[in-house]
Amino acid sequence: MNDIAPPVALTAANYKSGTKPIWCPGCGDFTVLNAVTKALALVQRPPHEVAVVSGIGCSSRIPAYTSCYGFHGVHGRSLAAATGLKVARPDLTVLVAGGDGDGYSIGGNHFLHACRRNVDLTYIVMDNHVYGMTKGQASPTTEPDWDNKLSPGGTGVRSFHPLVIALASGANFVARAFAGDQNTTAEIIAQGIRHPGFSFIEILSPCITFRPEQREWKHHVHAAAVEATDDAARAARRIMTDDGFNIGVLYAGNRTPYPAHAASDAQSTRNAVAALETEFQL
Amino acid sequence: MAASAMQAPAPTARIAAGAGMSIALAGSGGSGVMTAGTLLLDAAARAGLYGLMVRTSGPQIRGGEAAALLRLSPQPTQSLDDGFDLLLAIDWQNVNRFADEIPLKPGALLIGDSDEGEAPEVFKAGGARQFGFPLKKMAKAIPGSWINMLALGLSGALAGLPAQALEAALTGSWKRGDAALQANLAALRRGIEAAAGIESPRRLELGAGARTKRWNVSGNEAAGYGAIRGGVRFVAAYPITPATEMLEWMAPALIKVGGSLLQAEDELASVNMIIGASFGGVPSLTATAGPGLALMTEGIGLAVSAEVPIVVVDVMRGGPSTGIPAKSEQSDLSFAVGGLHGDAPRLVVAPTSIGDCLSATQWAVELAEALQTAAIVLSDQFMGQSRAIIDPPDDAAGSARRETAAAGAPDYKRYRDTPSGVSPMAIPGTPGVTYTADGLEHTEAGVPSSQARDHRVQLDKRERKLALHDYGARWADIEGKGATAVITFGSASGPVREAVLRAAAQGVAVRLIALRLLAPLQAQHLAAALEGVQQVLVVEQNHGAQLYRYLRSMIDLPGRKASFHRPGPLPLRPGEVASWIVEQASALEGVST
Numbered sequence: 001m002n003d004i005a006p007p008v009a010l011t012a013a014n015y016k017s018g019t020k021p022i023w024c025p026g027c028g029d030f031t032v033l034n035a036v037t038k039a040l041a042l043v044q045r046p047p048h049e050v051a052v053v054s055g056i057g058c059s060s061r062i063p064a065y066t067s068c069y070g071f072h073g074v075h076g077r078s079l080a081a082a083t084g085l086k087v088a089r090p091d092l093t094v095l096v097a098g099g100d101g102d103g104y105s106i107g108g109n110h111f112l113h114a115c116r117r118n119v120d121l122t123y124i125v126m127d128n129h130v131y132g133m134t135k136g137q138a139s140p141t142t143e144p145d146w147d148n149k150l151s152p153g154g155t156g157v158r159s160f161h162p163l164v165i166a167l168a169s170g171a172n173f174v175a176r177a178f179a180g181d182q183n184t185t186a187e188i189i190a191q192g193i194r195h196p197g198f199s200f201i202e203i204l205s206p207c208i209t210f211r212p213e214q215r216e217w218k219h220h221v222h223a224a225a226v227e228a229t230d231d232a233a234r235a236a237r238r239i240m241t242d243d244g245f246n247i248g249v250l251y252a253g254n255r256t257p258y259p260a261h262a263a264s265d266a267q268s269t270r271n272a273v274a275a276l277e278t279e280f281q282l
Numbered sequence: 283m284a285a286s287a288m289q290a291p292a293p294t295a296r297i298a299a300g301a302g303m304s305i306a307l308a309g310s311g312g313s314g315v316m317t318a319g320t321l322l323l324d325a326a327a328r329a330g331l332y333g334l335m336v337r338t339s340g341p342q343i344r345g346g347e348a349a350a351l352l353r354l355s356p357q358p359t360q361s362l363d364d365g366f367d368l369l370l371a372i373d374w375q376n377v378n379r380f381a382d383e384i385p386l387k388p389g390a391l392l393i394g395d396s397d398e399g400e401a402p403e404v405f406k407a408g409g410a411r412q413f414g415f416p417l418k419k420m421a422k423a424i425p426g427s428w429i430n431m432l433a434l435g436l437s438g439a440l441a442g443l444p445a446q447a448l449e450a451a452l453t454g455s456w457k458r459g460d461a462a463l464q465a466n467l468a469a470l471r472r473g474i475e476a477a478a479g480i481e482s483p484r485r486l487e488l489g490a491g492a493r494t495k496r497w498n499v500s501g502n503e504a505a506g507y508g509a510i511r512g513g514v515r516f517v518a519a520y521p522i523t524p525a526t527e528m529l530e531w532m533a534p535a536l537i538k539v540g541g542s543l544l545q546a547e548d549e550l551a552s553v554n555m556i557i558g559a560s561f562g563g564v565p566s567l568t569a570t571a572g573p574g575l576a577l578m579t580e581g582i583g584l585a586v587s588a589e590v591p592i593v594v595v596d597v598m599r600g601g602p603s604t605g606i607p608a609k610s611e612q613s614d615l616s617f618a619v620g621g622l623h624g625d626a627p628r629l630v631v632a633p634t635s636i637g638d639c640l641s642a643t644q645w646a647v648e649l650a651e652a653l654q655t656a657a658i659v660l661s662d663q664f665m666g667q668s669r670a671i672i673d674p675p676d677d678a679a680g681s682a683r684r685e686t687a688a689a690g691a692p693d694y695k696r697y698r699d700t701p702s703g704v705s706p707m708a709i710p711g712t713p714g715v716t717y718t719a720d721g722l723e724h725t726e727a728g729v730p731s732s733q734a735r736d737h738r739v740q741l742d743k744r745e746r747k748l749a750l751h752d753y754g755a756r757w758a759d760i761e762g763k764g765a766t767a768v769i770t771f772g773s774a775s776g777p778v779r780e781a782v783l784r785a786a787a788q789g790v791a792v793r794l795i796a797l798r799l800l801a802p803l804q805a806q807h808l809a810a811a812l813e814g815v816q817q818v819l820v821v822e823q824n825h826g827a828q829l830y831r832y833l834r835s836m837i838d839l840p841g842r843k844a845s846f847h848r849p850g851p852l853p854l855r856p857g858e859v860a861s862w863i864v865e866q867a868s869a870l871e872g873v874s875t
Contacts (some may be wrong), residue, residue, distance in 0.1 A: 019729065022711075024325075029411045046713065047716055048710070048711060048712060048713040048714070048715075048716050049710075051561075051562075051710050051713055053558065063718045064718040064720075064728075064729065066728070067716055068716060069708075069717070070717070070718025070719065070720075071558065071561055071588075071714050071715075071718065072718055072719065072720045072721065072722065072730075073554060073557065073558075073584055073588070073719075073721055074554070074580050074581065074583075074584050074721055076550075077550060077551070077554035078552035079553075079579065080518075080546070080550065080551040080553075080555045080558065081554045081555065081557055081558035081561070082558055083518075083544070083551075083555050083558065084516065084518055084544075084554065084555030084556055084558030084559035084560075084566065085558035085559055085561060085562045085710075086556065086558075087516070087542060087544055087555075087559065088515070088516040088558075088559035088562045088563075088564040088566070089540075089559070089562035089563070089564065089710065089711070091711065092562065092710055092711060108551075109547055109548060109551075110546075110547065110550075110551055113546075113547040113551070136796040136860070139438075144299075261515070261516065261540075261541065261542040261564075262540060262542075263515070263540045263541075264539070264540030265540075269540050270537050270540045272538045272540070273510055273511060275538070276507055276510065276535055276538065276539075277507070277674075278501075280497040280498060280499040280503065280504075280507075281495075281496075281497060281674075282327050282495075282496050282497065282498060282661050282671070
């Protein structure tokens with residue numbers, strides 16, 4: 001990945017590290033990885049100016065599979081790490097990626113606050129309604145009657161609606177994508193990157209190992225019938241009433257993003273640091 | 283015979299006379315005692331004195347009892363005295379709750395509002411001289427004035443401060459209209475007049491000379507400024523007592539230096555935010571107290587494993603759990619030095635005074651940056667929320683910096699197994715050296731690995747970089763010589779230093795070692811500092827003798843050993859520590875003869 005002199009036009013291949021993913025054959029995350037690299041090629045930022053931040057889980061392994069700077073932190077805290085990075089380094093393009101357990105369960109509080117804070121991040125959740133890395137437990141998006149060893153007969157707990165929560169919490173861009181459709185997913189991710197503020201993209205990404213029935217998702221998904229709206233109330237109604245397989249950008253708002261850290265030059269910083277002392281002097 | 287760790291006795295009524303004058307201003311919340319105390323400290327500084335003001339209050343947000351505990355002295359002072367020369371209560375409502383915190387010296391003055399009933403028995407027991415004034419009525423007689431300005435005049439005059447210093451302190455801090463200022467200046471003068479007939483138990487020798495170089499600063503402000511001097515430009519934090527003032531001071535200060543502070547949703551977020559920012563190349567810090575530190579531990583382990591420099595300031599308070607939020611205790615030491623899962627070498631630095639909150643925090647930033655790891659700074663409520671008149675703190679700026687990777691460095695490996703253990707860190711935006719930082723165990727290139735060899739190499743690397751670093755002389759303050767050594771840390775260093783001086787006055791020579799670098803413990807340097815010592819005494823403010831146990835687990839302390847440990851919230855008093863040191867010294871003589 002010698003990207004010192006980038007080619008005139010970067011291609012998806014320039015964003016791949018070549019490291020072999022640990023994912024199971026048939027995992028939806030392979031195509032999400034392809035879509036992410038295609039999206040970055042659409043945006044044309046060199047890999048060293050992009051950071052991919054994640055937490056823990058199958059999909060959270062994605063940073064090292066790109067040629068960008070990667071940050072593979074602890075479970076559930078990807079949005080926090082990415083927030084610090086983007087606020088301190090507004091010049092970088094920061095993508096955040098992870099799964100439904102990482103983002104909606106252990107990281108749920110950060111999800112709410114990342115939406116309302118509206119830092120200019122693009123957050124991709126590869127949602128497969130299951131904990132794959134720990135081998136098949138229910139996540140917040142798992143159906144209540146899904147039988148598994150940890151919750152025999154199902155959790156009995158209603159599933160979580162991430163898109164509505166993102167909208168209600170203030171996310172500035174809300175979209176749903178499907179891993180099986182790489183090109184559309186790449187387009188949506190590129191739009192999310194370009195859109196100012198916090199962009200949330202829920203990607204239905206099947207786990208055929210623990211949820212083989214998700215192979216059927218490809219037959220259920222369909223393109224959203226109407227264009228994205230900037231009216232949150234309309235978007236909420238649409239998201240609340242759709243069948244969960246409505247693919248496309250569902251909301252694109254115009255909230256002002258969280259202000260970036262405005263670094264100053266070295267000399268004026270030195271003077272400003274010294275001047276703080278006068279506050280304490282008698 | 284080696285004494286085992288033993289519980290320190292409860293503070294006794296035995297009060298020795300320390301230097302300076304100690305004044306407690308108490309009242310119910312809203313009576314303005316903190317403002318009066320702050321102005322009294324300011325006036326003392328203007329009169330050429332050093333001073334310390336400790337804040338104590340009940341648990342109520344507004345309206346509870348509060349007290350400003352001051353010690354004014356011609357010499358630098360880092361500790362409260364054993365007792366107070368003056369207790370001035372604006373009212374007696376619940377002030378009895380401070381009985382343990384405000385012991386009165388024999389012959390102390392006890393002043394209250396004569397219309398508000400008798401002073402509580404507990405304060406009168408020691409034979410204090412009582413005086414009453416109709417404070418409320420006196421304030422009412424001057425329309426627009428506040429009762430606390432009467433208290434300022436009274437206490438300031440009894441301390442022997444010149445009227446112009448008191449007036450200048452009030453005028454200098456005034457932010458309202460002139461009519462109200464005049465009314466309060468009148469109240470101040472009325473207080474000064476009222477003090478005329480009272481003989482003060484102490485006369486302060488007013489200083490002169492170099493006072494304009496002195497600072498008026500709290501430990502929390504000093505730590506904030508130390509962080510900025512050290513290069514911190516990003517802070518993420520969640521409000522928590524008693525660390526919040528550090529954050530509130532830093533928020534506008536960071537903007538002035540081209541940085542920023544972000545209020546996080548919780549401490550899990552704040553620690554991960556600073557890790558993210560520091561991964562981006564910006565030196566970053568968070569400040570919290572025990573409960574927040576507990577929440578942050580997984581993140582601190584990530585900083586250790588992924589080798590991302592961060593600084594976490596823990597302004598300690600009474601624990602465990604929610605504990606005693608607004609009062610001090612040194613009980614997070616064990617947790618700071620040992621409380622991460624896995625083998626996770628980290629830095630733990632403790633300031634030894636309010637001024638050292640600046641230098642030690644600045645040093646912690648430099649160490650974290652140079653060693654690419656997490657540094658925990660153990661301040662506490664006593665230092666953090668107290669304000670002191672001090673000589674300007676030492677600028678701890680050193681030459682160590684974060685080592686970064688150059689663009690296109692050949693065969694770049696982020697976690698390369700270098701001789702020093704430190705490997706250059708590529709900063710996002712630098713071409714040709716991209717990598718993924720990882721909390722999973724990894725190879726030198728940063729690829730996740732569960733292989734024994736990689737784990738061993740990286741564990742050794744992370745341990746080695748801390749072990750090989752030259753920390754210089756800053757690891758401890760070492761003073762004096764003697765057959766007895768006293769080891770302490772953090773805010774206990776103030777009273778212990780004074781106790782050592784008092785013991786010396788009684789003919790007991792003591793070597794004082796106030797540790798600043800608690801992890802990695804500088805065992806070899808400590809052993810050298812203890813060379814020839816026949817007994818080692820360890821003094822700390824917690825219930826579990828945490829420093830004593832830590833030292834015993836890490837180093838073969840020479841000779842007889844004893845521990846003085848008492849939990850918060852009562853501060854350690856120099857007198858009780860001095861008595862204990864003298865007792866231990868005689869016990870040693872008993873052993874050797």
